[in-house]
Amino acid sequence: MTRPVKLACRHVWKIYGPHPERLLGNAPTLEAIRASGHVGAVRDVSLAVGEGEIFVIMGLSGSGKSTLVRCLSRLVEPTGGEILYDGEDLLKASPARMIEIRRHHMGMVFQHFALLPHLTVLENVAFPLEVQGLARAAREARAREVIGLVGLQGREGHFPRQLSGGQQQRVGIARSLAVEPDLWFLDEPFSALDPLIRREMQEEFLRIQKQLKKTIVFITHDFDEAIRLADHIAIMKDGALVQVASPEELVLAPADDYVRAFTAHVSRAKVITLGRIATKGVPAGVAGTLPAEARVETVAEQVVTAGRPFAVEREGAVIGHVTPQAVIDVLIGRGT
Amino acid sequence: MRLWPAIWAALAAAALALALWARLPAGWLWPPQAMHLPMAGWITAGMAWLTDTAAIGPVTFKDLTRGIAAVIEAPYDAARVLLVDGITEGKGRKATVLVPPLSWVAVTVAAVALGHYAKDLALGLLAGALMLYLAVFDQWDSAMVTLASIAIAVPLGVAGGLGLGIAAWRWRWVERVLSPVLDLMQTVPTFAYLVPVLVLFGFGPVSALLATVIYAMPPMVRVTLVALRAVPSEIVDFADMAGCTQTQRMRKVMLPVALPDLMVGVNQVIMLSLNMVIIASMIGAGGLGADVLASLRRLDIGGGIESGLAITALAIVLDRLGQALAAKAGGVRAAEGSWPRRHPRTVLVLAVILASGVLGLLVPAVQDWPKDWTVTTKPFWADLMEWINVKYYEQLEALRVWVLEHVMLPVKGFLLALPWPLVVGVATLAGWRLGGLRLAALAVALGLFLAATGLWEQAMITLYLCGVSVAIAMALGVPLGILAASSERAGKVIGTVVDTLQTLPSFVYLIPVVMLFRVGDFSAMIAVVLFALVPAVKYTAHGLRSVPEELVEAGVVSGATRWQILRKVRLPMAVPMILLGLNQTILLALSMLVITALVGTRDLGQEVYIALTKADVGRGLVAGLSVAAIAILADRLIGAAAKDAKARLEGGT
Ligand SMILES: Nc1ncnc2c1ncn2[C@@H]1O[C@H](COP(=O)(O)OP(=O)(O)O)[C@@H](O)[C@H]1O
Numbered sequence A: 001m002t003r004p005v006k007l008a009c010r011h012v013w014k015i016y017g018p019h020p021e022r023l024l025g026n027a028p029t030l031e032a033i034r035a036s037g038h039v040g041a042v043r044d045v046s047l048a049v050g051e052g053e054i055f056v057i058m059g060l061s062g063s064g065k066s067t068l069v070r071c072l073s074r075l076v077e078p079t080g081g082e083i084l085y086d087g088e089d090l091l092k093a094s095p096a097r098m099i100e101i102r103r104h105h106m107g108m109v110f111q112h113f114a115l116l117p118h119l120t121v122l123e124n125v126a127f128p129l130e131v132q133g134l135a136r137a138a139r140e141a142r143a144r145e146v147i148g149l150v151g152l153q154g155r156e157g158h159f160p161r162q163l164s165g166g167q168q169q170r171v172g173i174a175r176s177l178a179v180e181p182d183l184w185f186l187d188e189p190f191s192a193l194d195p196l197i198r199r200e201m202q203e204e205f206l207r208i209q210k211q212l213k214k215t216i217v218f219i220t221h222d223f224d225e226a227i228r229l230a231d232h233i234a235i236m237k238d239g240a241l242v243q244v245a246s247p248e249e250l251v252l253a254p255a256d257d258y259v260r261a262f263t264a265h266v267s268r269a270k271v272i273t274l275g276r277i278a279t280k281g282v283p284a285g286v287a288g289t290l291p292a293e294a295r296v297e298t299v300a301e302q303v304v305t306a307g308r309p310f311a312v313e314r315e316g317a318v319i320g321h322v323t324p325q326a327v328i329d330v331l332i333g334r335g336t
Numbered sequence B: 001m002r003l004w005p006a007i008w009a010a011l012a013a014a015a016l017a018l019a020l021w022a023r024l025p026a027g028w029l030w031p032p033q034a035m036h037l038p039m040a041g042w043i044t045a046g047m048a049w050l051t052d053t054a055a056i057g058p059v060t061f062k063d064l065t066r067g068i069a070a071v072i073e074a075p076y077d078a079a080r081v082l083l084v085d086g087i088t089e090g091k092g093r094k095a096t097v098l099v100p101p102l103s104w105v106a107v108t109v110a111a112v113a114l115g116h117y118a119k120d121l122a123l124g125l126l127a128g129a130l131m132l133y134l135a136v137f138d139q140w141d142s143a144m145v146t147l148a149s150i151a152i153a154v155p156l157g158v159a160g161g162l163g164l165g166i167a168a169w170r171w172r173w174v175e176r177v178l179s180p181v182l183d184l185m186q187t188v189p190t191f192a193y194l195v196p197v198l199v200l201f202g203f204g205p206v207s208a209l210l211a212t213v214i215y216a217m218p219p220m221v222r223v224t225l226v227a228l229r230a231v232p233s234e235i236v237d238f239a240d241m242a243g244c245t246q247t248q249r250m251r252k253v254m255l256p257v258a259l260p261d262l263m264v265g266v267n268q269v270i271m272l273s274l275n276m277v278i279i280a281s282m283i284g285a286g287g288l289g290a291d292v293l294a295s296l297r298r299l300d301i302g303g304g305i306e307s308g309l310a311i312t313a314l315a316i317v318l319d320r321l322g323q324a325l326a327a328k329a330g331g332v333r334a335a336e337g338s339w340p341r342r343h344p345r346t347v348l349v350l351a352v353i354l355a356s357g358v359l360g361l362l363v364p365a366v367q368d369w370p371k372d373w374t375v376t377t378k379p380f381w382a383d384l385m386e387w388i389n390v391k392y393y394e395q396l397e398a399l400r401v402w403v404l405e406h407v408m409l410p411v412k413g414f415l416l417a418l419p420w421p422l423v424v425g426v427a428t429l430a431g432w433r434l435g436g437l438r439l440a441a442l443a444v445a446l447g448l449f450l451a452a453t454g455l456w457e458q459a460m461i462t463l464y465l466c467g468v469s470v471a472i473a474m475a476l477g478v479p480l481g482i483l484a485a486s487s488e489r490a491g492k493v494i495g496t497v498v499d500t501l502q503t504l505p506s507f508v509y510l511i512p513v514v515m516l517f518r519v520g521d522f523s524a525m526i527a528v529v530l531f532a533l534v535p536a537v538k539y540t541a542h543g544l545r546s547v548p549e550e551l552v553e554a555g556v557v558s559g560a561t562r563w564q565i566l567r568k569v570r571l572p573m574a575v576p577m578i579l580l581g582l583n584q585t586i587l588l589a590l591s592m593l594v595i596t597a598l599v600g601t602r603d604l605g606q607e608v609y610i611a612l613t614k615a616d617v618g619r620g621l622v623a624g625l626s627v628a629a630i631a632i633l634a635d636r637l638i639g640a641a642a643k644d645a646k647a648r649l650e651g652g653t
């Protein structure tokens, strides 16, 4: 199930302060950076994001998530390291090439929406296309299409201030999708929203992603959000990566106490997949077939109600079966 | 910490003793001749070199100034054609008008339409009524000359300020270069701008316009920089992520998002331009300012008041329209449809311009307000003044003499009797206490600069007039501010008065004062107090109002009376704000002081004024820079004190 790498970074540093480049030569520790009056916003981060996956970067506020994602899109110039987009080192790209890449291959959604207050919804969404020099009719047609995708038909003529927070972020999402990017950055897109709306937006986001299959770097400080959405989660602390893993691995094998503190209160059923609890072989009389990636929580009711085992398959091949008992064990936290 | 109060008291006592009894050896009272640097000579020589020989390649400096003049002159001429002269054939008195300028009807309707567009019909009617006032009281022609200057100065000032502000935002080094220059420009008194401009560009409307633009531009630079910085970083990031080029980012994102803030700067440019265009009548601006100046020189009381009121009317129109436009910026946009449908007011105004222009050929009253219909208030004002002077001469004179003898002259005598090393020393000590070594070094440097100019006596007189005026302004302004903050109604009334005072160009303040008290230090002091009162009131009221409600409630709960709450809670909390008000009051007082040279003071302002009449750049600039030195020192000292007070409040002790 390994995907081709779409975006990778190697040993990326971002140090703020008077003389960041002087520090960099000898891989400074956090203490050394602080002692010299600098801030190590991103420290020696290496990661790889596979094509079509949702890669979540998680960490407390101030841990360097926004800086990292801005290094990946080169909004912030890293102090050192390499950023590889489809194998091309972005840090070596000319300004013109960067504009080109951002115009056609990248989209970004912001925590506080970053809508232009003087433009209508339609004009906001069409803005990235306008910048490219697309004719009015063409860009408005495309804008209406994505506005439809996020369910805001009928509000094209509104100004941002006339919309609720949730609606504003839908505009932000539509705008970032207007250019059909293949890399989609979202920096805490739902953090400014009420919990109920946030949940609704997460559903909406998953629905859109199912349709579009973008490569996504998603930032959040909310661990529940991370495990709901992520294929992989990278946990950051003080600018450095602590652990990169699937939600399941993270919960089952936290790398240290910092990660454990996040995972301690997460219900196992939310992260454990059928693949992990499947036993070899398929008994006679299974009630049906379920995918190995399905999380226990989402199929528990189905399995327990049926009262019979289900076959489990991964990429078309049957790898074993799950019993109602195994599902119940996960639900009540026995075993694992 | 009883030590420092004791030290200050001892210093004060020593100063008093020195002033009263000591016979100081020469060179101790005022800086000795040996210390003087012939700075004025240097500057004049530098200027002569500039105008006579300086050249970049084949382009001489003279060509450069001519070029700048031409750039300004063309649009100014166009504005005059539109508002004042029309298109004419021939010159001077024999000129025949081919196409008349905009009629009074057209300009008035345009004012109404602009008011309606900016806010509502009420504002439109106010603007229209004030324009009518100008016509009725026979101030139309002068007002249009002034308006033509402003119509050119404001776009130039805004564009220049915007350009520099954008550059400062883009490149750190531009900001680093500009920032101290702007600081200096805002403290150098207005008159001082006029001297070099006069020398470089000669006497006339173009010089006046140039001085106006230079004077009105600095706030726009600052506002632009602040407004661009205030654009949320996410929006800047978005612009980059959308793949904007630098130009696209500025034009399509930064400027539109910053527009509401930028409009505040535009409004400031408008008001400063009006102020300066009036003052610049001294180097040939013409219009209402020239009328006031002429009246002041002739002591023509009625004429002065009439022109002053006309300036006031124009100031109110410009201020209210500017503010409304600023508030509107970024608001809902025009309706859909064809151009005329989207711009009904523009269509109306264009129609009225055409119709009144054609009709005016048949009925002259439509073109120019008929002379027979004008009303003059000159005799009324003259009679009123006469009556006041006859009836209350003794009281007014008694007041004047009393204040002069008991307040002003003693202070003057005291300051003039202080040895200069003591003055510099005290300033340095204060700088050290309030702002550490850097501020102390600044105080020494500025003090020595003043000593080296050879203008120590004038500087001390400036200090005395400024000190007395500021003390009186604070004594009046702080209680008024307290009153304004204490009740909504009082706040509204005082707020309106203060806002109106603030829109008036500084020249206007001289008129009533000269009429009541004639020329001299006392008149100057009153004019300065009136002009500098505004920030004292405003900052006090603002400081009191922004005391956190919880603190007041805590006081109420613990059973404090209103008076106790004011004295023990509100006032102490408002001290930093009041200090900032004091700071502004001093800066305004210094800028006004220079203008009161017209009523015969003997301070640095007079030096600048004399230099202006003699077109002596060196003398004018040195005196102007001396005023700037005093202003900068006062600003930094009080700024440091305010910061100190604030830190102490927030530190909780
Ligand atoms: N422009 C900057 N200058 C100095 N320090 C910065 C700057 N931007 C971010 N930082 C610092 O870098 C650290 C990481 O910030 P950020 O990436 O915004 O964290 P997060 O998005 O995880 O909340 C913080 O300590 C922040 O103060």
Ligand SMILES: [Mg+2]
Pocket: A065, A066, A067, A188
């Ligand atoms: Mg962040």
